[in-house]
Amino acid sequence: MKHVNILIADDEAEIADLVGLHLEKEGFHIFKVNDGEEALKIVQSQPIDLAVLDIMMPRLDGHEVTRMIRKQNYLFPIIFLSAKTSDFDRITGLVIGADDYMTKPFNPMELVARVKSQLRRTMLYNQSASKENILEFRGLTIDPDQHKVTKYDTVLSLTPKEFDILLLLANHPNKVFSAEHIFQTVWGDAYYDNQNTVMVHIRTLRKKLGEDKNEFIKTVWGVGYAFHG
Template identity: 65%
Template structure:
């Protein structure tokens, strides 16, 4: 079985070592970097399956490291940062991260998030048994095999989690999904009540779909219940 390698990039050595300690207990091989350029060199020279990145690092911040990684790689990226506002989280997810954990954090929660990201990443990279049908809903086209989305003929760049949420809602346009249900199906893990991860992803997804300027709402909020696809 292939050994899974995880990059941990944080200029605070104690935090990087704490994360590595808990992930190594899960059987993962960990590579540590103390700054942005070192993190990028590791990705370029090793087969990294997942990256845990601090945002505020010397030499090159986590945003820039993520941008450069995304030019060639699709592995999951989790930001672990002391930047805790909703705007910080939205920025991190828009910049290409798949998840965002704020400091201070529970190491076991981070391990659970790493496990969930890896499960989905490995599953999505398995050879497909059969082609999935392309969803065409009005001007929106979703190709689950190529994992592409286009609106009015223009392709929209979505993060893996944004795509999964949109595809889930679009497949069942008459069903209302609770925040907890979306989290469990997309992230593949138990719902953390204190988090607003789903809400942040929905917000950025709506923005990319142009719902801030377009009166046609593709993702409808059912107040007190959750979200549904407006077909």
């Protein structure tokens, strides 16, 4: 059976050791580093399946590392583990490409559960994606197998969550999805009492699609969003 490789990047050695200890007990293979540059080196040299990143790290912080990981089209799940607790910090992390966000102090067993959940969702997504056909809409091509979106042959750099939102909507043209449904489907988590996360992702997705008049993603005011096929 393939080893599951998990990267832990945290400048607090005690926390990195604690996280590593609990994940190793579950049979995962662990890489531990203490700064952002070392984290990137591991990503580029090892087949990483999931990363647990602190935000406040020397040389490169967690946000910068995540942006570079996504820019280089690595699609493995990223979980932020941070002392920053505000909604703004959480939303920022999710928007730039993280899949989950936990605040310190944390329960190690909850982190283990979230790691397993992200790995399980990735595995199920990859299995289902292989059964999908390529979707094409007026110059826009969505390839679930390669997790790639092109517009008139130009590859668009989408985060995994942006891709998942687009695929969800495009698989059901003209069907209206509420922000709550989108969040629960894409993030697989309980819905927050606001629409900020989904709204910001939709906004950045539209920008990357190069939409001037929301030609693909329509807002149905008071209801949600729909893909215009």
